[in-house]
Amino acid sequence: MHESSPGTPLRYGYVSNGFRDHTIDQMTQVLRRFGYDGVGLTIDPVHIDPFEVRPARLDHIRRLLESRRLAVVVETGARYVLDAFRKHRPSLVSVDAEGRRARIEYYRRAIDIAARLGATCVSLWSGTPQRGVPHDRCWSRLVDGLRTVCDHAHERSIAVAFEPEPGMFIETLAQFRELNERLEHPALKLTLDLGHVAITEKPPF
8 A cells, every 4th residue: 555665564555446435434344344445535425525524524534544454545536536528627726717726726636635644645637738739838737736736635645656557648667757856855766556557568568
């Protein structure tokens, strides 16, 4: 669930997207029974609505996770949390400035929730570029928006675990390295989806 030192056993977690018909209490019961070490909680209306959840509810969830010895990270891959009709829109590379601000605010809320839950990181991605938008404009928007997000995360000791995603503006490890060089921020880390690596990278991996 988080960066391990050499020799540390691999820890297994499960993302809450697979438990959309379960409460958090039920989900954590199942994960504990089957030997999982942690959970990736997606911030969406199913389990934790970022625009409605109250501190007391988050404190209850944290106690629940601690009682079942489950580590936690926060996921932000909810498809329609900001737009009922367009998947993963708006994003950090969207043309619309108001949309980009909405995405940044969603990430800020996710970071605050992560800190309250005792999570180690928040996972996110770049978004898909809109047709006809110059490459350099996408880079500028992404770096500017992500810097704001990383600053907020750094203040709360939360890592921003950026995931290269097939079909998005940043989809390869080479592009992530460029992003890391452009941003140069201590809060920026990497989420590595091995299934995506098989799609976007050339062997040997």
